[in-house]
Structure formats: C-alpha cells, structure tokens
Amino acid sequence: MLQINKNVSLLAPTSILLFFSMAFTTINARIGVLPLPQPVVVDIDGDPVQVGVEYHLVSYIWGAGGGGLALGPNRNRTKICPLSVVQLPLDTLYGLPIRFFPVNHAPVGSRAVRTSTDYLLQFNSTGSDSSICGKEPIWKLDAFDESVGKYFISTTNVITTDMAYQFKIESVGGIPIGNYKLSYCPNVCSTCERVLCKDIGVDWDPTDVVRRLALTDDYPFVLVFLKASSVEQINAL
Incomplete structure (x- = not known):
C-alpha cells in the first residue's frame, strides 16, 4: 500500500503540470501569440531609420x-x-x-x-x-x-x-x-x-x-x- 501511495504522489504533480501546459497551449492557439518586435534598423549615425523619412x-x-x-x-x-x-x-x-x-x-x-x-x-x-x-x-x-x-x-x-x-x-x-x-x-x-x-x-x-x-x-x-x-x-x- 505504501508503494502504491508513493507512486501516486509522484505522478500527481506531473499530471497537473501536463494539464496546465495543454490548457495554455490551447488558449495561445485560440487567441494568437504576438511575435516579439524585430530589431530596429539604424542609419550610419546609429539613429533609428524612420518610416516615411528619406x-x-x-x-x-x-x-x-x-x-x-x-x-x-x-x-x-x-x-x-x-x-x-x-x-x-x-x-x-x-x-x-x-x-x-x-x-x-x-x-x-x-x-x-x-x-x-x-x-x-x-x-x-x-x-x-x-x-x-x-x-x-x-x-x-x-x-x-x-x-x-x-x-x-x-x-x-x-x-x-x-x-x-x-x-x-x-x-x-x-x-x-x-x-x-x-x-x-x-x-x-x-x-x-x-x-x-x-x-x-x-x-x-x-x-x-x-x-x-x-x-x-x-x-x-x-x-x-x-x-x-x-x-x-x-x-x-
């Protein structure tokens, strides 16, 4: 009996983590995860290149x-x-x-x-x-x-x-x-x-x-x- 209880106590946290991982994956798939912004382009002076600027x-x-x-x-x-x-x-x-x-x-x-x-x-x-x-x-x-x-x-x-x-x-x-x-x-x-x-x-x-x-x-x-x-x-x- 003790051996069975020990196994259950070890498996339970793993099952809980797996459940939440699957849940968050499902949520992210539904709402969409925004990608991180790409690096900014800089000019020869090190200033950010701007949209609409020549x-x-x-x-x-x-x-x-x-x-x-x-x-x-x-x-x-x-x-x-x-x-x-x-x-x-x-x-x-x-x-x-x-x-x-x-x-x-x-x-x-x-x-x-x-x-x-x-x-x-x-x-x-x-x-x-x-x-x-x-x-x-x-x-x-x-x-x-x-x-x-x-x-x-x-x-x-x-x-x-x-x-x-x-x-x-x-x-x-x-x-x-x-x-x-x-x-x-x-x-x-x-x-x-x-x-x-x-x-x-x-x-x-x-x-x-x-x-x-x-x-x-x-x-x-x-x-x-x-x-x-x-x-x-x-x-x-």
Missing part, C-alpha cells in the same frame, strides 16, 4: 564598392517606363532618396523601420531626369527573365494586390552593426504556397555597363543608410 542606400564599401541606388535604363536598354533600380558606379554619387512604408500595420506607437518586416520602397525622383516615369515610383519585382535566368527589380506607379512590392531589410552578420542587405521574401500565411525567398544583389550588364538590382543566391548588396537631409546639408556646404 534615406540614401549606399554601398558599405567605399571606393570600388560603388555608390547609391537610383533609377536607370530598363532591360530593353531604354528610358521607357518601367525603369530599373540600379546602383550608381561612383561612391560620390548617393543616388535618389528612398522612403519606407510598412505593408501591414507598424507596431503601435513606433515609426521605426525594423528588420525582417515587409515594406514598400519608394523613390523620390522629383527634379531628376528619371521623373518622366513619375515622381515617386515604387520598387517592384519583375517577372522571371528567362534570357538570363534572373529576377530584376524595376519600378511602377501602379500598385496591385500581389506581393511583388514587398521587400525586407536584414542585418548582415560578421560585419559592424549598421550594415544591411535587402531581400525579397514576403510574409504569407502558414497554409499558403511557398513563395520566392532570395537576397538582392547587383547584376552588372557588360553590354550597357549598368549595375541593375536582381535577386541572388550568392552575393547580396551590403549597404548603409544615410539620412537624405544630412547628405543635402553636406552638399550645400
């Missing part, structure tokens, strides 16, 4: 790494819309200002841009030669180009409901904080079909000497954020 995205490697991002000739080698997103060849060229807007609602009370979060990327091309395609074109993933086996990044002024406009910012490990890469990997529901998920790199076309942005499996374009207002102030000096 930044230049430039190579983290000065000199041979090239300059910032801008609009350039499309794959047909014309300046007819849509234009391609390109990297300028010189590090003294900061490119066009870019703004970020969350695809879904941003965290309550926060305007900070965060990693691993879907954003719309919008150029401000006012006053530039590229404004023929609209003053504020949005980045867009083009259809697969079978001639070269790549997906390129272009722009548009017409947004539909598909996922071609959703881009992420990710931290790059192994190098100083403040260096990032861009990726295309839209957040979708768990039951949806698996989507394309790749980094964004620079594809150099020797036929027209243009550095176009394209999806890559190998070498992402590593960049830093420069607040546009700071760059304009320096250029004015």
Whole structure:
C-alpha cells in the first residue's frame, strides 16, 4: 500500500503540470501569440531609420564598392517606363532618396523601420531626369527573365494586390552593426504556397555597363543608410 501511495504522489504533480501546459497551449492557439518586435534598423549615425523619412542606400564599401541606388535604363536598354533600380558606379554619387512604408500595420506607437518586416520602397525622383516615369515610383519585382535566368527589380506607379512590392531589410552578420542587405521574401500565411525567398544583389550588364538590382543566391548588396537631409546639408556646404 505504501508503494502504491508513493507512486501516486509522484505522478500527481506531473499530471497537473501536463494539464496546465495543454490548457495554455490551447488558449495561445485560440487567441494568437504576438511575435516579439524585430530589431530596429539604424542609419550610419546609429539613429533609428524612420518610416516615411528619406534615406540614401549606399554601398558599405567605399571606393570600388560603388555608390547609391537610383533609377536607370530598363532591360530593353531604354528610358521607357518601367525603369530599373540600379546602383550608381561612383561612391560620390548617393543616388535618389528612398522612403519606407510598412505593408501591414507598424507596431503601435513606433515609426521605426525594423528588420525582417515587409515594406514598400519608394523613390523620390522629383527634379531628376528619371521623373518622366513619375515622381515617386515604387520598387517592384519583375517577372522571371528567362534570357538570363534572373529576377530584376524595376519600378511602377501602379500598385496591385500581389506581393511583388514587398521587400525586407536584414542585418548582415560578421560585419559592424549598421550594415544591411535587402531581400525579397514576403510574409504569407502558414497554409499558403511557398513563395520566392532570395537576397538582392547587383547584376552588372557588360553590354550597357549598368549595375541593375536582381535577386541572388550568392552575393547580396551590403549597404548603409544615410539620412537624405544630412547628405543635402553636406552638399550645400
């Protein structure tokens, strides 16, 4: 009898813990558990990158790494819309200002841009030669180009409901904080079909000497954020 009572006393706490564990799992599944906020993206000065504020995205490697991002000739080698997103060849060229807007609602009370979060990327091309395609074109993933086996990044002024406009910012490990890469990997529901998920790199076309942005499996374009207002102030000096 004593042995039986001893076993019961040992099993009872285990059964109670198992019951509560299953109960909390059921509750969490019903109400949904909110994910922890992703890390905040910071600019070259260490300040949080803000939604709706303009930044230049430039190579983290000065000199041979090239300059910032801008609009350039499309794959047909014309300046007819849509234009391609390109990297300028010189590090003294900061490119066009870019703004970020969350695809879904941003965290309550926060305007900070965060990693691993879907954003719309919008150029401000006012006053530039590229404004023929609209003053504020949005980045867009083009259809697969079978001639070269790549997906390129272009722009548009017409947004539909598909996922071609959703881009992420990710931290790059192994190098100083403040260096990032861009990726295309839209957040979708768990039951949806698996989507394309790749980094964004620079594809150099020797036929027209243009550095176009394209999806890559190998070498992402590593960049830093420069607040546009700071760059304009320096250029004015």
